[in-house]
Amino acid sequence: MSVESRSPVTTTRPIAEPPLVAGGAPLLGHAWNLVRDPLGFLAQLRDHGDLVRIRLGPKTAYAVTAPDLAGALLKSPEYIVGGPLWDTLEVLLGKGVATSNGQLHRRQRRMMQPAFRPERIADYAKVMEEEARATAARWLPGEAVDVSAEMFRTAVRIVSRSLLEVDSIGEKADRIADSLHTVFEGLYRRMVLSVGPLYKVPTPANRRFERALADLHALVDEIVAERRGSAAAATEKDDLLAGLLTARDETGAPLTDAEIHDHVVSLVVAGAENVASTLAWTFHLLTRHPEQERRLVEEVKDVAGDRPITFGDLGRLPHTRNVVTEAMRIRPAAWIFTRRSVAETELGGYRIPANADIVYSVYAMQRDPRSFERHLEFDPDRWTPERAGDVPEFAMMPFSVGNRKCPGDHFSLAELTIILGTVVPLWRLTRVAETDSDTKVGITLHPKRLVLRADPR
Numbered sequence: 001m002s003v004e005s006r007s008p009v010t011t012t013r014p015i016a017e018p019p020l021v022a023g024g025a026p027l028l029g030h031a032w033n034l035v036r037d038p039l040g041f042l043a044q045l046r047d048h049g050d051l052v053r054i055r056l057g058p059k060t061a062y063a064v065t066a067p068d069l070a071g072a073l074l075k076s077p078e079y080i081v082g083g084p085l086w087d088t089l090e091v092l093l094g095k096g097v098a099t100s101n102g103q104l105h106r107r108q109r110r111m112m113q114p115a116f117r118p119e120r121i122a123d124y125a126k127v128m129e130e131e132a133r134a135t136a137a138r139w140l141p142g143e144a145v146d147v148s149a150e151m152f153r154t155a156v157r158i159v160s161r162s163l164l165e166v167d168s169i170g171e172k173a174d175r176i177a178d179s180l181h182t183v184f185e186g187l188y189r190r191m192v193l194s195v196g197p198l199y200k201v202p203t204p205a206n207r208r209f210e211r212a213l214a215d216l217h218a219l220v221d222e223i224v225a226e227r228r229g230s231a232a233a234a235t236e237k238d239d240l241l242a243g244l245l246t247a248r249d250e251t252g253a254p255l256t257d258a259e260i261h262d263h264v265v266s267l268v269v270a271g272a273e274n275v276a277s278t279l280a281w282t283f284h285l286l287t288r289h290p291e292q293e294r295r296l297v298e299e300v301k302d303v304a305g306d307r308p309i310t311f312g313d314l315g316r317l318p319h320t321r322n323v324v325t326e327a328m329r330i331r332p333a334a335w336i337f338t339r340r341s342v343a344e345t346e347l348g349g350y351r352i353p354a355n356a357d358i359v360y361s362v363y364a365m366q367r368d369p370r371s372f373e374r375h376l377e378f379d380p381d382r383w384t385p386e387r388a389g390d391v392p393e394f395a396m397m398p399f400s401v402g403n404r405k406c407p408g409d410h411f412s413l414a415e416l417t418i419i420l421g422t423v424v425p426l427w428r429l430t431r432v433a434e435t436d437s438d439t440k441v442g443i444t445l446h447p448k449r450l451v452l453r454a455d456p457r
């Protein structure tokens with residue numbers, strides 16, 4: 001069926017179930033393929049249809065492979081965030097904005113909105129500039145830098161300092177980064193293989209995970225308590241935490257401590273790993289594409305000379321921005337999403353039963369040769385105004401669309417551009433033997449081990 005001509009949600013009676021993908025292991029079905037080679041498996045599903053059925057153990061799940069159907073799925077009120085991945089997240093991280101649905105979700109989004117207004121980004125950018133310069137200043141000439149770890153720490157510091165300002169935030173952000181790193185590693189395993197008893201066994205890895213998760217929750221409590229303790233700060237400041245502390249619901253009641261806690265955890269979790277993984281991929285891609293790196297350095301020098309770049313420069317760095325966008329296309333950090341149907345419905349002319357789990361992969365869609373010419377080529381110029389219009393609607397959506405669209409999209413684009421525009425003109429980064437840039441599949445996709453040698457330019 002032609003992608004352009006289809007009306008994604010039909011109004012006529014659905015005629016059939018989506019085609020069932022053949023193969024799969026006895027009992028496990030396609031779950032085995034999904035665990036063994038998730039990226040390859042999800043990418044080849046497009047050869048079976050725009051919407052297909054797969055078997056995950058005893059359950060049937062649905063996979064959307066065409067951009068227009070993914071757009072329809074994300075924009076329709078007939079689907080909520082749900083599915084096994086999210087259920088585990090909620091148990092471990094609480095009912096924050098990323099896992100809630102319905103009225104609670106709408107309320108949480110409304111309260112969060114002021115902190116992400118475009119005019120606020122200029123304030124956060126000061127923190128981004130400071131942190132980017134501090135990161136670049138920490139490296140030594142000739143040093144082998146663990147770029148993945150450095151970017152993770154920088155991203156956690158930026159999101160914590162921007163949204164949760166308290167006096168001790170610098171020191172707490174470093175502790176959050178340590179806990180969060182361990183939490184992320186264990187979280188993915190628990191999301192994919194949610195066999196509760198397995199994780200109760202007191203192995204060193206399970207103990208490390210439990211400790212890190214407890215530390216993360218305790219740190220968030222400490223931050224909220226510190227801010228509550230400072231009455232002036234709670235009202236004078238205008239950040240996300242102030243919004244949460246002063247928010248009132250329809251009945252005039254404030255948020256409970258548990259609600260504030262879950263909300264903050266959600267944001268720190270959502271705001272750190274995606275940014276860090278995107279940066280790691282971008283640095284990796286630039287080591288492979290020296291011409292793009294040269295153009296980026298020249299652009300920054302033309303705009304800022306020898307001074308560090310600032311938020312005010314961002315509008316004049318189109319190539320740097322295109323490098324970021326293309327890195328997000330070909331190496332998206334957030335790669336798999338699920339939704340659950342609230343009632344029986346239809347998508348693309350097929351029947352979807354109630355409570356069905358529907359999956360789609362941004363990674364597969366953003367590398368689909370039907371949507372992108374030379375789809376595996378890193379080509380930042382495909383985002384120039386002359387060419388960007390060639391990309392089909394919903395084929396590129398690293399921040400998603402609809403009511404769950406990432407509220408941190410402008411924040412992230414400013415952050416990514418400032419960090420790249422600060423670090424790359426100062427340091428020439430080259431691969432060393434320890435680098436393993438194969439993809440590590442986790443909650444985000446990132447290079448397995450990105451160690452780069454830093455030499456001053």
Ligand code: HEM
Nearest residue numbers: 097098270271274275278334398399400404406407408412
């Ligand atoms: C490169 C960086 C980032 C990427 C690629 C990214 C991507 C995404 C995507 C795709 C979603 C939607 C998930 C879905 O449809 O189920 C999302 C949700 C979310 N993101 Fe981001 N994100 C990034 C950075 C950030 C930052 C910096 C923040 C906060 C400071 C943030 C906060 C959130 C929150 C709170 C949600 C949940 C929204 C909801 O469910 O209503 N993200 N993000």
